[in-house]
Amino acid sequence: xxxxxxLESVARTLALRAGRLIVDERPADLGVAQTKSSATDVVxxxxxxxxxxxxxxxxxxxxDDGVLGEEGTDEPGSSGITWVVDPIDGxxxxxxxLPAYAVSVAACTGDIDDPERLVPVAGAVYNPVTHELFHxxxxxxxxxxxGTGAPVRLRCSTQTDLSQALLGTGFGYxxxxxxxxGALLAGLIADVRDVRRAGSAALDLCSVAAGRLDVYYxxxxxxxxxxxxQLLVLEAGGVVRGLTDAPSIDLVVAGxxxxxxxxxxxx
Ligand code: IPD
Numbered sequence: 001x002x003x004x005x006x007l008e009s010v011a012r013t014l015a016l017r018a019g020r021l022i023v024d025e026r027p028a029d030l031g032v033a034q035t036k037s038s039a040t041d042v043v044x045x046x047x048x049x050x051x052x053x054x055x056x057x058x059x060x061x062x063x064d065d066g067v068l069g070e071e072g073t074d075e076p077g078s079s080g081i082t083w084v085v086d087p088i089d090g091x092x093x094x095x096x097x098l099p100a101y102a103v104s105v106a107a108c109t110g111d112i113d114d115p116e117r118l119v120p121v122a123g124a125v126y127n128p129v130t131h132e133l134f135h136x137x138x139x140x141x142x143x144x145x146x147g148t149g150a151p152v153r154l155r156c157s158t159q160t161d162l163s164q165a166l167l168g169t170g171f172g173y174x175x176x177x178x179x180x181x182g183a184l185l186a187g188l189i190a191d192v193r194d195v196r197r198a199g200s201a202a203l204d205l206c207s208v209a210a211g212r213l214d215v216y217y218x219x220x221x222x223x224x225x226x227x228x229x230q231l232l233v234l235e236a237g238g239v240v241r242g243l244t245d246a247p248s249i250d251l252v253v254a255g256x257x258x259x260x261x262x263x264x265x266x267x
Contacts (some may be wrong), residue, residue: 001111002080002081002107002121004107004121004122004137004138004139004140007081007121007122007137008122008124008135008136008137008140009108009122010031010058010061010062010106011107011122011135011228012124012133012135013016013057013061013252014053014054014057014058014061014085014103014124014199015102015103015104015105015107015124015125015126015133015134015135016124016126016214017053017057018053018054018087018103018105018126019103019126019127020034020049020128021046021049021050021053022046022050022087022088022101022103022128023128023129025046025049025104026046027045027046027133030044030045030046030095031044032044032095032244033045033047033048036173036219037079037172037173037174038173038174038175039091040094040173041057041173042091043071043091044088044091044094044095046087046088046094046117047070047071047087047088047091048071048087048223049087049144050087050088050103050182051070051071051072051073051087051229052084053087054067054069054083054085054087054103054105054175055067055069055073055085056076058083060166062077062079062081062083064077064078064079065077065079065083066079066081066082066083066112067080067082067083067085067108068083068084068112068115068118068223068224069080069084069085069086069087069224070085070086070087070089070162070222070224070225071087073085074112075112076112076113077112077198077229080109081105081107081108081109082108082110082118083105083106083108083228084105084106084108084115084118084223084224085103085105085106085121085224085237086102086103086104086202086225086229087103087105087226087227088101088102089101089102089103089104089125089200089201089202089203089224090102090198090202090203090232090240092199092201093198093199093200097177099127099129099130099200100127100129100198100199100200100203101127101199101200101203102125102126102127102128102200102202102203103125103126103127104123104124104202104224104225104227104228104229105123105124105125105127105131105228106120106122106123106224106227106228107120107121107122107123107233108120108121108223108227109121113224115223116223116248116249117246118223120138120205120227120228120230121137121138121231121233122136122138122140123135123136123137123228123232124209124228125202125203125206125228125229125232127203130146131146132144132145132146133145133146133227134153134154134206134209134210134228134232135151135232136231136232136235137172137235138234138235139229140155140235141154141235141236142154142209142231142232142233142235142236144206144210147218150224152185153168154209154210154211154232154236155211155236155237156208156209156211156233156236156237156238156255156256157208157211157213157214157215157255157256158256159214159215159256159259160190160256160258160259162191162259162262162263163191163192163193164193164214164257165192165193165194165214165215165259166192166193166194166212166213166214166215167188167192167193167194167195167196167213167214167215167216167217167263168195168197168198168204168207168208168213168215168217169181169195169196169197169204169216169217169218170183170197170198170199170201170204170214170218171197171218172220174217174225174267177220181219184267187265187266188263190267191266193202195212196213201218201221201225201226201229201252202225202226202228203214203227204218204229204253205226205228205229205230205232205233205240205252206228206229206232206267208229208233208236208238208254208255209229209232209233209235209236209238210236211236213217213255214255214256214259215253215254215255215259215260215263216252216253216254217251217253217254217263217264217267218251219240219249219250219251219252220249221249221252222249223228226247226252229254230252230254233254233255237256238256238257238260239252239254239255239256239257239260240253240254240257240260241253241254241260241264243264243267251267253265253267
Protein backbone atom coordinates (compact mmCIF):
# COMPACT_ATOMS: atom_id res chain seq x y z
CA UNK A 1 0.00 0.00 0.00
CA UNK A 2 1.15 3.52 -0.72
CA UNK A 3 1.57 5.99 2.14
CA UNK A 4 -0.98 8.61 1.15
CA UNK A 5 -0.06 10.92 4.04
CA UNK A 6 3.51 10.99 2.75
CA LEU A 7 2.37 11.53 -0.85
CA GLU A 8 0.13 14.45 0.16
CA SER A 9 2.99 15.97 2.13
CA VAL A 10 5.34 15.74 -0.87
CA ALA A 11 2.65 17.27 -3.12
CA ARG A 12 2.13 20.17 -0.71
CA THR A 13 5.85 20.84 -0.34
CA LEU A 14 6.51 20.82 -4.08
CA ALA A 15 3.45 22.88 -5.06
CA LEU A 16 4.55 25.53 -2.56
CA ARG A 17 8.17 25.51 -3.81
CA ALA A 18 7.25 25.76 -7.47
CA GLY A 19 4.59 28.36 -6.70
CA ARG A 20 7.13 30.57 -4.95
CA LEU A 21 9.55 30.12 -7.85
CA ILE A 22 7.11 31.36 -10.47
CA VAL A 23 6.33 34.49 -8.44
CA ASP A 24 9.79 35.27 -7.01
CA GLU A 25 11.79 34.61 -10.17
CA ARG A 26 9.37 35.87 -12.78
CA PRO A 27 11.37 38.08 -15.14
CA ALA A 28 10.15 41.65 -15.60
CA ASP A 29 10.10 41.14 -19.35
CA LEU A 30 8.37 37.73 -19.33
CA GLY A 31 7.30 36.73 -22.81
CA VAL A 32 6.15 33.72 -24.78
CA ALA A 33 8.92 31.13 -25.14
CA GLN A 34 7.00 28.72 -27.36
CA THR A 35 3.51 27.97 -28.66
CA LYS A 36 1.96 24.51 -28.67
CA SER A 37 -1.40 23.42 -30.12
CA SER A 38 -2.22 26.91 -31.48
CA ALA A 39 -0.74 30.42 -31.54
CA THR A 40 -2.61 31.21 -28.28
CA ASP A 41 -1.51 28.03 -26.43
CA VAL A 42 1.64 29.46 -24.88
CA VAL A 43 4.59 28.35 -22.80
CA UNK A 44 6.77 30.77 -20.82
CA UNK A 45 10.28 30.16 -19.55
CA UNK A 46 8.74 29.93 -16.05
CA UNK A 47 6.51 27.01 -17.08
CA UNK A 48 9.72 25.21 -18.05
CA UNK A 49 11.63 26.21 -14.94
CA UNK A 50 8.75 25.21 -12.68
CA UNK A 51 8.52 21.78 -14.34
CA UNK A 52 12.31 21.37 -14.04
CA UNK A 53 12.13 22.16 -10.33
CA UNK A 54 9.32 19.63 -9.80
CA UNK A 55 11.16 16.95 -11.77
CA UNK A 56 14.45 17.54 -9.94
CA UNK A 57 12.87 17.56 -6.48
CA UNK A 58 10.80 14.45 -7.22
CA UNK A 59 14.01 12.76 -8.36
CA UNK A 60 15.48 13.39 -4.92
CA UNK A 61 12.38 12.76 -2.83
CA UNK A 62 10.71 9.94 -4.80
CA UNK A 63 13.37 8.39 -7.07
CA ASP A 64 11.31 5.27 -7.92
CA ASP A 65 8.17 7.12 -9.01
CA GLY A 66 7.20 8.15 -12.56
CA VAL A 67 6.58 11.76 -13.58
CA LEU A 68 4.27 13.12 -16.28
CA GLY A 69 4.29 16.88 -16.86
CA GLU A 70 2.53 19.36 -19.10
CA GLU A 71 5.77 20.64 -20.61
CA GLY A 72 6.93 17.25 -21.86
CA THR A 73 8.17 15.22 -18.92
CA ASP A 74 7.25 11.55 -19.42
CA GLU A 75 9.39 9.37 -17.19
CA PRO A 76 8.13 5.95 -16.11
CA GLY A 77 8.87 4.72 -12.58
CA SER A 78 8.85 1.37 -10.81
CA SER A 79 6.94 2.11 -7.57
CA GLY A 80 3.39 2.17 -8.93
CA ILE A 81 3.11 5.93 -8.33
CA THR A 82 3.18 8.48 -11.15
CA TRP A 83 3.29 12.20 -10.40
CA VAL A 84 1.18 14.26 -12.75
CA VAL A 85 2.28 17.88 -12.63
CA ASP A 86 1.12 21.14 -14.15
CA PRO A 87 3.95 23.63 -13.58
CA ILE A 88 1.62 26.59 -14.26
CA ASP A 89 -2.07 25.99 -14.81
CA GLY A 90 -3.53 29.22 -16.12
CA UNK A 91 -0.45 30.22 -18.11
CA UNK A 92 -2.32 32.94 -20.01
CA UNK A 93 -3.41 34.50 -16.70
CA UNK A 94 0.20 34.29 -15.52
CA UNK A 95 1.45 35.98 -18.68
CA UNK A 96 -1.06 38.82 -18.28
CA UNK A 97 -0.59 39.20 -14.52
CA LEU A 98 -4.10 38.00 -13.66
CA PRO A 99 -4.08 36.35 -10.22
CA ALA A 100 -5.73 33.02 -11.17
CA TYR A 101 -2.92 30.58 -11.83
CA ALA A 102 -1.53 27.67 -9.85
CA VAL A 103 0.92 24.80 -9.62
CA SER A 104 -0.77 21.40 -9.52
CA VAL A 105 1.00 18.28 -8.19
CA ALA A 106 -0.83 14.94 -8.08
CA ALA A 107 0.30 11.47 -7.01
CA CYS A 108 -1.54 8.89 -9.10
CA THR A 109 -1.76 5.15 -9.40
CA GLY A 110 -2.07 3.45 -12.79
CA ASP A 111 -0.02 3.17 -15.92
CA ILE A 112 1.87 6.21 -17.27
CA ASP A 113 1.33 4.78 -20.76
CA ASP A 114 -2.42 5.24 -20.27
CA PRO A 115 -2.49 8.72 -18.72
CA GLU A 116 -6.25 9.17 -19.11
CA ARG A 117 -6.75 6.32 -16.66
CA LEU A 118 -4.31 7.43 -13.99
CA VAL A 119 -6.11 7.63 -10.64
CA PRO A 120 -5.18 10.56 -8.36
CA VAL A 121 -4.72 9.49 -4.74
CA ALA A 122 -3.11 12.58 -3.19
CA GLY A 123 -2.23 16.06 -4.33
CA ALA A 124 -2.02 19.81 -3.94
CA VAL A 125 -2.86 22.91 -5.98
CA TYR A 126 -1.17 26.16 -4.93
CA ASN A 127 -2.11 29.67 -6.01
CA PRO A 128 0.98 31.70 -5.09
CA VAL A 129 -0.86 35.03 -5.42
CA THR A 130 -3.62 34.30 -2.91
CA HIS A 131 -1.38 31.92 -0.90
CA GLU A 132 -4.14 29.33 -1.06
CA LEU A 133 -3.03 25.69 -0.93
CA PHE A 134 -5.77 23.19 -1.78
CA HIS A 135 -4.77 19.68 -0.80
CA UNK A 136 -6.00 16.23 0.11
CA UNK A 137 -5.70 12.50 -0.24
CA UNK A 138 -8.07 9.65 -1.01
CA UNK A 139 -10.22 8.91 2.03
CA UNK A 140 -8.64 11.77 3.97
CA UNK A 141 -10.78 14.73 2.94
CA UNK A 142 -10.08 17.90 0.96
CA UNK A 143 -8.62 20.97 2.67
CA UNK A 144 -7.67 24.58 2.06
CA UNK A 145 -4.71 26.02 3.93
CA UNK A 146 -4.13 29.74 3.46
CA GLY A 147 -0.67 31.03 4.38
CA THR A 148 0.22 29.84 7.87
CA GLY A 149 -3.42 29.29 8.86
CA ALA A 150 -4.98 26.01 9.92
CA PRO A 151 -6.40 23.70 7.23
CA VAL A 152 -10.12 24.20 6.61
CA ARG A 153 -12.14 21.21 5.42
CA LEU A 154 -13.78 21.73 2.04
CA ARG A 155 -17.34 20.85 1.10
CA CYS A 156 -19.01 21.09 -2.29
CA SER A 157 -22.11 23.23 -2.60
CA THR A 158 -25.45 21.62 -1.84
CA GLN A 159 -27.29 23.58 -4.54
CA THR A 160 -29.55 21.26 -6.53
CA ASP A 161 -31.42 23.78 -8.69
CA LEU A 162 -29.57 24.35 -11.97
CA SER A 163 -31.31 27.71 -12.45
CA GLN A 164 -29.66 28.89 -9.20
CA ALA A 165 -26.25 27.39 -9.92
CA LEU A 166 -23.04 29.34 -10.54
CA LEU A 167 -21.46 27.48 -13.44
CA GLY A 168 -17.75 27.40 -14.23
CA THR A 169 -16.24 26.37 -17.54
CA GLY A 170 -13.23 26.85 -19.79
CA PHE A 171 -12.29 26.77 -23.45
CA GLY A 172 -9.65 25.03 -25.53
CA TYR A 173 -6.98 26.78 -27.58
CA UNK A 174 -8.12 25.77 -31.08
CA UNK A 175 -10.37 28.40 -32.70
CA UNK A 176 -12.88 25.95 -34.19
CA UNK A 177 -13.23 24.14 -30.90
CA UNK A 178 -13.71 27.41 -29.00
CA UNK A 179 -16.47 28.37 -31.41
CA UNK A 180 -18.31 25.10 -30.67
CA UNK A 181 -17.74 25.53 -26.93
CA GLY A 182 -19.09 29.10 -27.12
CA ALA A 183 -22.21 27.92 -28.94
CA LEU A 184 -22.82 25.22 -26.33
CA LEU A 185 -22.42 27.74 -23.52
CA ALA A 186 -24.80 30.16 -25.25
CA GLY A 187 -27.44 27.45 -24.99
CA LEU A 188 -26.88 27.10 -21.25
CA ILE A 189 -26.33 30.62 -19.98
CA ALA A 190 -30.00 31.55 -19.65
CA ASP A 191 -30.68 28.44 -17.59
CA VAL A 192 -28.14 29.02 -14.79
CA ARG A 193 -27.51 31.77 -12.21
CA ASP A 194 -24.40 32.97 -14.05
CA VAL A 195 -21.19 31.75 -15.66
CA ARG A 196 -17.52 32.13 -14.68
CA ARG A 197 -14.43 31.46 -16.85
CA ALA A 198 -11.49 31.94 -14.50
CA GLY A 199 -8.77 30.55 -16.79
CA SER A 200 -7.32 27.76 -14.66
CA ALA A 201 -9.05 24.39 -14.71
CA ALA A 202 -7.09 23.23 -11.65
CA LEU A 203 -8.40 26.20 -9.66
CA ASP A 204 -11.90 25.81 -11.13
CA LEU A 205 -12.10 22.27 -9.76
CA CYS A 206 -10.75 23.46 -6.40
CA SER A 207 -13.48 26.12 -6.45
CA VAL A 208 -16.07 23.38 -6.88
CA ALA A 209 -14.56 21.51 -3.92
CA ALA A 210 -14.71 24.73 -1.88
CA GLY A 211 -18.32 25.53 -2.85
CA ARG A 212 -17.22 28.67 -4.72
CA LEU A 213 -18.70 27.24 -7.90
CA ASP A 214 -21.77 25.03 -7.82
CA VAL A 215 -20.87 23.05 -10.91
CA TYR A 216 -18.20 23.02 -13.63
CA TYR A 217 -17.69 21.42 -16.99
CA UNK A 218 -15.02 21.51 -19.67
CA UNK A 219 -13.91 19.38 -22.58
CA UNK A 220 -10.31 18.98 -23.68
CA UNK A 221 -8.70 18.86 -20.24
CA UNK A 222 -5.48 16.92 -19.91
CA UNK A 223 -4.68 14.78 -16.85
CA UNK A 224 -2.41 17.50 -15.40
CA UNK A 225 -5.22 20.08 -15.58
CA UNK A 226 -7.66 17.95 -13.62
CA UNK A 227 -5.84 15.32 -11.53
CA UNK A 228 -5.73 17.07 -8.16
CA UNK A 229 -8.98 18.96 -8.61
CA GLN A 230 -11.03 15.89 -9.40
CA LEU A 231 -9.71 14.13 -6.28
CA LEU A 232 -10.57 17.15 -4.12
CA VAL A 233 -14.11 17.39 -5.51
CA LEU A 234 -14.70 13.74 -4.62
CA GLU A 235 -13.23 14.23 -1.16
CA ALA A 236 -15.44 17.30 -0.68
CA GLY A 237 -18.57 15.22 -1.27
CA GLY A 238 -19.05 15.89 -4.96
CA VAL A 239 -19.01 13.77 -8.06
CA VAL A 240 -16.82 13.98 -11.16
CA ARG A 241 -17.78 12.28 -14.38
CA GLY A 242 -17.22 12.32 -18.10
CA LEU A 243 -19.46 11.67 -21.09
CA THR A 244 -20.45 8.23 -19.90
CA ASP A 245 -18.52 7.33 -16.77
CA ALA A 246 -15.01 8.44 -15.79
CA PRO A 247 -13.77 11.97 -16.56
CA SER A 248 -11.60 12.12 -19.68
CA ILE A 249 -10.26 14.51 -22.29
CA ASP A 250 -13.72 14.42 -23.88
CA LEU A 251 -15.53 15.86 -20.88
CA VAL A 252 -15.23 16.62 -17.18
CA VAL A 253 -18.35 17.57 -15.21
CA ALA A 254 -17.94 18.21 -11.47
CA GLY A 255 -20.23 19.29 -8.65
CA UNK A 256 -22.91 17.79 -6.43
CA UNK A 257 -24.59 14.69 -7.86
CA UNK A 258 -27.90 16.40 -8.64
CA UNK A 259 -26.36 19.26 -10.63
CA UNK A 260 -23.86 17.05 -12.45
CA UNK A 261 -26.71 14.80 -13.58
CA UNK A 262 -28.77 17.75 -14.84
CA UNK A 263 -25.85 19.42 -16.58
CA UNK A 264 -24.44 16.25 -18.16
CA UNK A 265 -27.82 15.72 -19.79
CA UNK A 266 -27.39 19.08 -21.56
CA UNK A 267 -23.83 18.55 -22.83
C1 IPD B 1 -5.53 25.68 -19.40
C2 IPD B 1 -6.35 26.25 -18.27
C3 IPD B 1 -7.69 26.74 -18.79
C4 IPD B 1 -8.45 25.68 -19.48
C5 IPD B 1 -7.63 25.07 -20.60
C6 IPD B 1 -6.30 24.57 -20.06
P1 IPD B 1 -2.88 25.87 -19.17
O1 IPD B 1 -4.31 25.15 -18.90
O2 IPD B 1 -6.56 25.27 -17.29
O3 IPD B 1 -8.51 27.20 -17.74
O4 IPD B 1 -9.64 26.23 -20.00
O5 IPD B 1 -8.37 24.00 -21.13
O6 IPD B 1 -5.53 24.06 -21.12
O7 IPD B 1 -2.67 25.86 -20.64
O8 IPD B 1 -2.99 27.24 -18.64
O9 IPD B 1 -1.92 25.00 -18.42
